[in-house]
Amino acid sequence: DERQRLEDRLEYGLNPEFDPRDIVGDDYEDAGERVYGNAEVTGPRAGHGTGVAGIIAAERGNGIGEDGIASSVRIMVLRTVPDGDERDKDVANAIRYAVDNGADIINMSFGKAHSPRKDVVDAAVRYAGERGVLLVHAAGNGGADLAEEPSFPTRVYADGGEAQNWIEVGATDWRGGERLVAPFTNYGDEEVDVFAPGVDIRTTDIGNDFQVNS
Template sequence: MGAKRVWSTTGVVALTGALLLTSAPTASADYVRDQQWVLDAFKMDATWALTQGEGVTVAVVDSGVDGSQPDLTGQVLQGKDFTGGGSAKEDVFGHGTAMASIIAAHGHGAGNDSGMIGLAPKVKILPLRTYQKENDKNPDDVWSEAVRYAVDQGAKVINLSFGADGGKTSSEGREAIAYAQAHDVVVVAAAGNTGAVAVEEPAALPGIVSVGAVDEKANRWVGSNSGKGLTLMAPGVQVLAADPESSQGYSLSDGTSDATAFVSAAAALVRSKYPDLTAGQVINRLIKSASFLDHKELKAPDREYGYGILRPNKALTMDIPKGPKNGPLGQLPSNTESKTGSATEGTEDGSTQANEQDSSSRLPILLIIGGIAAVTVIGGIIFAVMRSRGNRGDGGPGSGGGTPPRGTGYPPQSSTGYQQYPSSASNQGYPTPQGQSPQHPNHYAQQPPYQGQ
């Protein structure tokens, strides 16, 4: 069964099962689109009038992407296989194809009315295969090579729907992420599916947009990891995606992999509409436009919801200052930055300025030292002549030290894994989706952000 899952670098770990579309024998066009509740929740008809992701390439580092999938034809670039086993446009397991469909599916048939549609249907997908089968490992030295390749091929967003399952990212992985960030690429990664109060790496690394999962009511999915370093939440429960292993071609499943793909697609939409923004400024728009929706009592960053729930339409339409080039999440230091550094913030060549300052201050220091030495010699002569007694004290500067501040831990989760919040009684902004009763409002209705900022 083709489920969409979060992977482990020590082995592929299946955490959720797919719910095949068994209630519809032929999976008609209307039926498939009706399962895509996210399209209504995100108000995508209005969003696509602004941009559909034209001109942006999203790299999917995964199990490959099936280039023959009807909803993805023409969208999948050649890519590269890093497993030594064939083509990146072959996907024998289906996870990468599922992620690509959430991002860039365009439907098929007359008027593209059949099949599913992704959040950014005009984005190009760069498939980078780093594992082939469910139980394959996805080691850091392999996916890091794929990340570097994505940067060199001009990808503006990199989707990493996998995690280290509690492990730490190797130096190769960290350097690859730093390379992407230094070259103006938005990197998005899954927070993890174990329900732990800890964001998995590489998602937890500085500058990466780490993503957790929420359901149709905008409540955190019980399996979604939480804790320090969580950036955004996005739909990850009963999400429809292409499934090459299903006879119907699609399946529904839960997981932060899916949520990650939605955020990657939203980042691509922002990059398409605002091509002058840096990667950090794109991330800034995603964060500043996010909202806690019904969870108004929360303040950002919250351990379970990060900076809030993704809102692609607001990320494109809100009046948000660009902010610093590196964005609110910062960056990992690149090799160049770590070697040269910047001695003075805000200067183009801090080391030069520091050298100039050092040179300009040497002369008076030398004069002072020379003066002190002269006084000492003269004083010694006087004392010798007068044979006076004096007390000498050996003193010196003490060595400074200090204890770094301790980190703040998080309390354990409740027995249910997440807290239920009261639902909003009104639908503020989104039209009621077809077949949805007014008694069941759209919990993703566009509301002002509640980030405590």
């Protein structure tokens, strides 16, 4: 709600003393660091990931909440994004961990405007591709043309190559209007592969609850 968003802005966005990575316990300067983290899967502000997991895998036909789109799957929960932005090594390590522990598909419903260690992420994306693991990435919520304003990670490698194990997903709006796509979604003629419903989606929430989100 608005109160929570205001509190978050005051605590995180306007507090120069706030360290969003204290819970992670890593060496900020070491992009190659592999072993760090926290065994508390939820951590603070876990509603987004919980909602995404519900859209994918909520049990179908039980009369409770909503039906997931693929409820026969098993979810491997990796909290990749701490409070504040994820770093490139977070993304790379999460991809590698998921691949090494048997994931067939990796959902990445996060993104950011900068990728200073894109080489580390690119290596992890290649690692997944070599092992037949599909990466599904959310196009992002900036209302921008991804050809001009990328939302990282991206399928395009820094050396000009392109990942073939990648699907980029934008959001549609059930309310229609001049465009079927949601007004907030990023887009791109070549950058986005498919658009899926993304407005007023009922899904799971923390505390055995439900939420409606876009």
